[in-house]
Amino acid sequence: MENTTLFPQMTDNAKPTAKVGDNSEAAPRLRQPDRAQTVLEPCCLEELLPADHPARTIWAVVQRLDLSAFYATIAARGSDPGRAATDPRLLVALWLYATVDGVSNGRELDRLCGEHDAYKWLCGGVPVNYHTLNDFRVGHARALDDLLTTVLATLMHHRVVEVKRISQDGTRVRASAGSGSFRRKPRLEQFLEQAKAHIEALKQQAQDAPPDQARQRAAQERAARERQARLEAALAEMPKLEETKARQRADKPTKQQAEPRASITDPEARKMRMGDGGFQPAYNVQIAVDPQSRAIVGIDVTNHGTDHGEDRPLREQVERRTGGKVQEHLMDGGYVKRESIEEAAEQGVAVYAPLPATGHGGAVCIFNPNDSPAVAAWRQRMRTEVGRTIYKERAATSETVNADLKTFRGLGTFVVRGLAKVRCMALWSALAYNIMHFKDVLIL
Helix, strand or coil: CCCCCCCCCCCCCCCCCCCCCCCCCCCCCCCCCCCCCCCCCCHHHHHCHHHHHHHHHHHHHCCCCCCCHHCCCCCCCCCCCCCCCHHHHHHHHHHHHHCCCEEECCCHHHHHHHHHHHHHHCCCCCCCCCCHHHHHCCCCCHHEEEEEHHHHHHHHHCCCCCCEEEEEEEEECCEEEEEEECCHHHHHHHHHHHHHHHHHHHHHHHHHHHHHHHHHHHHHHHHHHHHHHHHHHHHHHHHHHHHHHHHHHHHCCCCCCCCCCCCCCCCCEEEEEECCCCEEEEEEEEEEECCCCEEEEEEHHHECCCCCCHHHHHHHHHHHHCCCCCCEEEHHHHHHCCHHHHHHCCCCCEEEECCCCCCCCCEEEECCCCCCHHHHHHHHHHHHHHHHHHHHHHHHHHHHHHHHHHCCCCCCEECCHHHHHHHHHHHHHHHHHHHHHHHHHHHH
């Protein structure tokens, strides 16, 4: 076959003829940032958010709430000297929207107020800082509690919420303390003596320190005093821990009980069994829900490792908040005790909880000759199809509410320490949940 060339006009060393306008050998033409230039951008805060944005919803609800308890503590009044206070209505709206948005850190909220359109719209040009935000979040426990009651009163007025039947469940929330921060009493006493000696040494050093180090020395002394206060609080918790251990020894005399330990980071936190089966420093958040509307009608925080005995306090809290009468109480097996069932019966409350197993092949105990009338009635009630159907509402309500709070409303991990502050965070989460689920009713 004759060796011919497909393109005779091109030789082996020849290049294709370039097209007109081909600048492949020239430098690329790029758009590069010039951050030194001055940019003038017209901005109206009211136009930053769409009409249906959640931040607008939060603000609309807050506008209708009675916040007089928050205003009562403000010292800046009239023409008295001093800086004007930040409007509590703004701070309530910021923390509610932050909780809805899953933000639980004061520094992060401070940053968002300067960078995020929704938070800038809420601020409306008012400057805030993380000190103000953090202090406000945990500094109005009574006012927050009353605010949840006010929201529930509004929902009951519109016949959205009832308290005839409530469902209760507890969830363990990780505390802001490390597992290695727990110490026995002798070790705590040793640390306390060292902390006191350290403070005295800092005071002696402060007398000889040059003036330009005064602020540094003051900060060191403040940190040392805070450590001393935590150690003293941990030692104050030891009698409670020893009492708990004594009860455990009485209940299970054959089981060896470990010596009580308290955390030097968060003395009121306790090691609890978590959902993954491990033990971590945590708090026990108790939540009561109306199964019909799925509204949170009661919430509390304890440092008890079990749910035994937690049903009556929350039931009484719900009745106090709403003024209604609980007639049926749904709870899981962790609450089941003879005393609890008998107390509920004395109050006219029917308990719906699973029957315990006998231990023989997992069979359910349906009869016990030593039962009181209240316990016998509970066993009979849970053997009926109606009783089992009613009890199924617990998992469909309490479990989903718990998941919502821990996933979206800031209850994944507590970032504050101590029962009082932790309760405030739980109240913020409950308020945010109720407001977002019933915003159409609350805005009316």
